Amino acid sequence: MIAYSAELVTDPIEFEPYAGKLRLAYKNPKAGDWVKAPSASAWEPGILRARVRDLRDRPATRGPERMRKLHVRRQWRCMDKLLCQVCALPAADRQTGLIPWLLTRTAFEATGLRSGRTNAPPTCARCIPKALEECPMLRSSVSLCTVEGVKPAGVLADMYRPGIVRTLESTGRNVFVAWDDYQHHPYALATSQMVELQGIRPVPS
């Protein structure tokens, strides 16, 4: 799920008129650039999703791994389909249906006694030892839990507003924007998808 350096894309973005307002767009927009909230009506502009290439199968051109850089599309797919962030196979336990999840302090925010938001995808039972070994961030503050299910929550995004001197100004990085927070969607460049975990239980170690 980590991005390789040649996969990172820095296409320029700008504000464009949309339905009488402004929204963020790539300067050479493509239809697949925007993602819609699960409950969005047809006229909502959606959220601009950061572009990225997929060069996993081309080791000669993909460059070195960029630690701390999630691959936007792979992360999204893991969350949509609850795939393991290491092996990309379904993460849920086939017998119990419970989903193993490594929760770190930096990537988890509690929203209730047994619920919370994260942008870190699940890790299947087979890959947990490997994930702990390979990811230094995990080792410092991780707890292994099981999760009964997830709900869509929103995105983590870099936020912009139209600028006076330059065409746009940054107003924040890694900001949580909820799917139903429609008024902020036109100003967000989504870099990962957040889900809300439900029925979280710690696994005794």
Ligand SMILES: [Zn+2]
């Ligand atoms: Zn796995």
